[in-house]
Amino acid sequence: MNKIYTHLFFLTMAFLLFSVGCKPKRTSPNERNEISVGETFQIRIKENPSTGYENCWINKKDAQAVSLVKKEYKQEGSSDCAGCGGTATFTFKGISAGTDTIKLVNCPGPRNNESCDECSEEGEATKFVAVVK
DSSP states (O other): HHHHHHHHHHHHHHHHHHHHHOEEEETTTTTTEHHHHHEEEEEEEEEEETTOEEEEEGGGGOOOSEEEEEEEEEESOOTTTTTEEEEEEEEEEEEEEEEEEEEEEOOGGGGGGGGGGGOOOGGOOEEEEEEEE
């Protein structure tokens, strides 16, 4: 019986160590994100696409230290909840040493049939700092 508990303990510890090591770091506005080249971190921000707005990275052309790996949206509540908001998750990867300020803005792109590249409402930007070493 003792051997079973010992095996279960080590399997659980191995699983926890593996899963913690593989998750990208999550961040908050005004939090300094320090990563190494090749590592990733995530920014999570509230979004409600039913309003015709989406969060856009408006200064990506200026970024030299990070690149966007993917953007995902997850609706909160049940899947049949019309108009419910959710969370947009931006995953960034360090590509070279340096510091970038990531500016996210809630843009009316989909509402006006425009892309995020056409959004420039910088005054309302939520800013995140990424330091790649």
